[in-house]
Amino acid sequence: MKIALTSLAALLSVIFITENSGPVLQDPAEDYQIKKGIENNLFAEDNEKCLVCHGDTYFELTDTVLGVTQKRLMCEDYQIDRDKYYKSNHWSFACTDCHSYGMEIFPHPTSARLEESYNCIDCHGYDEQYAQYHFEEIQEEYEENVHAKIEGFTCWKCHDPHSYEINIRNSTNLEETILYDNNICLECHANYDNFQLLSDREEIVVVESHSWLPNESAHFTNIRCIECHTEINDSILVAHKLLPKDDAVQRCTECHTSDSRLLATLYKFQSKEFRANVGFVNGVIFNQSYVIGANRNIILNILSFIIFGGVIFIIVAHTFFRIIRRN
Amino acid sequence: MAKQLYLYPVWIRLWHLLNAILFLILIFTGISMQFAGSERTFSLIRFDRAVAWHNTSAIILTFSYVIFVLGNIFTTNNRHYRIRKENFWSDLLSQLKYYSFGMFKKEKHPFPVTLEQKFNPLQKISYVLAMYFGMPVLIITGIGLLFPEILVRQFLGVSGLLITDILHIAVGFVLSIFMLIHIYTCTLGDKPTTLFKSMINGYHEEHEE
Numbered sequence: 001m002k003i004a005l006t007s008l009a010a011l012l013s014v015i016f017i018t019e020n021s022g023p024v025l026q027d028p029a030e031d032y033q034i035k036k037g038i039e040n041n042l043f044a045e046d047n048e049k050c051l052v053c054h055g056d057t058y059f060e061l062t063d064t065v066l067g068v069t070q071k072r073l074m075c076e077d078y079q080i081d082r083d084k085y086y087k088s089n090h091w092s093f094a095c096t097d098c099h100s101y102g103m104e105i106f107p108h109p110t111s112a113r114l115e116e117s118y119n120c121i122d123c124h125g126y127d128e129q130y131a132q133y134h135f136e137e138i139q140e141e142y143e144e145n146v147h148a149k150i151e152g153f154t155c156w157k158c159h160d161p162h163s164y165e166i167n168i169r170n171s172t173n174l175e176e177t178i179l180y181d182n183n184i185c186l187e188c189h190a191n192y193d194n195f196q197l198l199s200d201r202e203e204i205v206v207v208e209s210h211s212w213l214p215n216e217s218a219h220f221t222n223i224r225c226i227e228c229h230t231e232i233n234d235s236i237l238v239a240h241k242l243l244p245k246d247d248a249v250q251r252c253t254e255c256h257t258s259d260s261r262l263l264a265t266l267y268k269f270q271s272k273e274f275r276a277n278v279g280f281v282n283g284v285i286f287n288q289s290y291v292i293g294a295n296r297n298i299i300l301n302i303l304s305f306i307i308f309g310g311v312i313f314i315i316v317a318h319t320f321f322r323i324i325r326r327n
Numbered sequence: 328m329a330k331q332l333y334l335y336p337v338w339i340r341l342w343h344l345l346n347a348i349l350f351l352i353l354i355f356t357g358i359s360m361q362f363a364g365s366e367r368t369f370s371l372i373r374f375d376r377a378v379a380w381h382n383t384s385a386i387i388l389t390f391s392y393v394i395f396v397l398g399n400i401f402t403t404n405n406r407h408y409r410i411r412k413e414n415f416w417s418d419l420l421s422q423l424k425y426y427s428f429g430m431f432k433k434e435k436h437p438f439p440v441t442l443e444q445k446f447n448p449l450q451k452i453s454y455v456l457a458m459y460f461g462m463p464v465l466i467i468t469g470i471g472l473l474f475p476e477i478l479v480r481q482f483l484g485v486s487g488l489l490i491t492d493i494l495h496i497a498v499g500f501v502l503s504i505f506m507l508i509h510i511y512t513c514t515l516g517d518k519p520t521t522l523f524k525s526m527i528n529g530y531h532e533e534h535e536e
Contacts, residue, residue, distance in 0.1 A: 175480075214378050218475050252374035256363045293363030293374065295489060304500050311504055315511045318426075325431040 038086040043094030049104065050095045054080045084163035098161065120155045134236045141233060141240035150198050157198070158184050174266070178224050185225045212250075223266055227255070232264045239265065256293030334445050335529040339404065342395050343526055349388040354503050356381040361496060385469050392462055407445045408455050418448040430515070440531055450512075453505060461502050468495035 038044050053059035053074060062069040085091065096104070102112030124135040147153045167177045188194045192203045213219045228249035230239035254261045335343075359371035360381065371377070399405040411418075421437045426449070429437070438447040446454060471478045471491040479487040516522035517533060525531045 214375065215475065252378075253363050256360070256374055258364075292360055292492070295492070296361075297493065300493070300497065307500075307504060311507060315507075318511075321431050 036087055036091045038082065041086060041092055044086075047095050050099075051080060051082060054078055055082050080162045088161075088163050088165050090161055090164075117154065117156065120159070137233070137236050138240050141231075141236070145240060145242045146244055147242055153198060157188070175221070178222065178266075181224045181226070182220070209245075214252075223255075223262070227262060227265045230265075232261060234264065237268065253293065255291060258294060258296055260291060260294040262291060262294065330533055332440065332442055332531045332533075333529055334440070334442070334531045335526060336402075336404075337529070338394075338398055338402075340526055340529060342391060342398065345391050346388065346395070349384045349391065350502075350506060352380055352384040353388065353499070354506070356384070357496075357499055382473060385466075385473070389466050389469075392466060395458065406443070408451065408458070410451055410455060415448070419452065422447050422449040426515075440533060445531075453508075457502060457505050461498050461505070465495065465498045465502065468492070468498070471495075 034040050041047070048055075057074055057079060058071050059074050060069050061072050090098075098118055100112050100115055102109055102115070105112070119139075121135055121139040124130045124133070125139065126136065142148055142155070147157070165180075167180050186206070188198065189204055189206055195201075195203065207216070210216055210219070226239060226242070229242055229245075231241045231243055233239045233241065249255070249261070356372060356377040359377040360374065362371075363374050363377075372380075399408065418438070425434065425437050436447075438444060468491045472488070472495060475488050478491055481487060482490055513522040513526075514520075516525075521532055
């Protein structure tokens with residue numbers, strides 16, 4: 001039934017639609033990057049000294065004097081998934097690039113454990129190599145962000161340095177990107193245990209607080225949380241200024257219109273060339289998704305105006321002849 | 328002298344009235360959503376209200392359509408929608424000629440209204456296309472848009488939702504044009520208001536010459 005319906009639809013609409021997957025902006029740095037993976041990490045062997053414990057759900061504690069070894073659970077927060085790590089943005093790093101050599105001592109000394117972690121800006125800021133990503137502005141936005149007011153909140157709460165992958169910038173599968181990005185938010189906002197580590201507020205039930213949205217599930221699966229919960233910034237690729245909940249987008253026509261804000265957020269990475277696709281205003285949206293009021297087919301619009309005008313003309317002409325021939 | 332024929336039983340008149348009101352709401356709210364504007368641009372009706380009115384009217388229209396189909400199955404009204412193969416094109420052409428030229432020359436109607444022949448060939452084909460082809464497509468695609476999770480996500484690399492919506496909008500537009508012409512042709516009675524009165528009192532009225 002579903003296939004029959006869409007087949008019929010496709011036959012009739014195919015003349016108006018140009019199939020195009022739409023090129024995406026590529027990170028120029030990736031052109032010369034070698035393939036990610038443990039086999040290409042120069043420090044993989046050294047890293048294993050850490051991952052022998054942190055790469056598993058348990059570790060072994062040995063008393064060399066008594067010759068006693070016991071298995072202990074590794075706290076979930078300190079577990080590192082090798083597969084995710086070697087696919088992440090920081091896949092090529094040695095653990096000691098970010099963690100002090102004090103962490104090579106076991107048990108780790110308290111001074112090493114309490115040392116302050118680097119933040120994104122510490123490595124990516126004020127560096128020509130990353131200038132195009134405007135990390136300095138991202139930092140400024142973060143400092144105005146509602147999360148920045150929470151004690152203990154850092155970049156890492158959302159961008160786990162051991163697993164985070166740049167997604168939207170290189171993605172050709174928007175659906176997966178949306179899921180990945182929204183899961184970052186839901187890690188705390190749909191998990192009260194995690195949420196409580198940072199806030200004393202009452203539990204937020206995301207599904208209930210968004211129940212005002214028509215077709216709530218369609219919104220959850222087709223846009224990222226940040227589409228409505230951040231302030232648009234044209235000079236950075238992903239807006240980081242998360243707004244207080246009362247300032248989140250609530251007017252439908254912010255998105256459901258030809259100058260949809262989604263063009264400045266979710267669809268920002270699709271090429272401008274594709275955006276100017278003949279026949280579709282906001283054609284960039286149409287290929288992967290559909291937004292009522294934003295997808296407008298210029299050909300169909302013009303055709304409809306011509307047909308409507310033609311019918312009105314015929315009616316007026318017919319009425320005119322009826323009047324003059326009345327007697 | 329005027330002849331009077333009882334052509335429109337109560338159920339048809341009630342259905343027709345409901346259908347007309349709902350269709351007008353659907354056209355108005357549909358256009359409003361299709362051309363939804365931000366605060367800076369023109370907008371007929373607030374988007375969320377347009378969605379709510381459109382969805383509600385569409386659900387009622389779907390039930391009303393089911394009543395129409397059942398009514399036609401279980402009453403004799405269905406006979407007016409049967410298209411004869413013989414002389415199909417010539418009948419259509421003579422009706423078209425009458426509307427284009429004949430009626431201005433005071434020619435006799437080629438297909439006078441009788442109890443057995445409520446619709447002329449042009450009305451019959453347009454009503455059949457509208458009610459038995461256009462409406463089902465409009466309703467099915469509308470259900471797809473109301474429950475997008477039941478649609479295939481991609482078809483030939485294009486969003487299934489978009490294809491469904493283009494079809495919905497295209498058929499909705501064609502039926503809106505049909506409605507416009509339908510309303511105009513209803514002014515072609517003895518007087519411009521005669522046929523509208525018929526849909527109120529049920530009696531078709533025509534002056535015999």
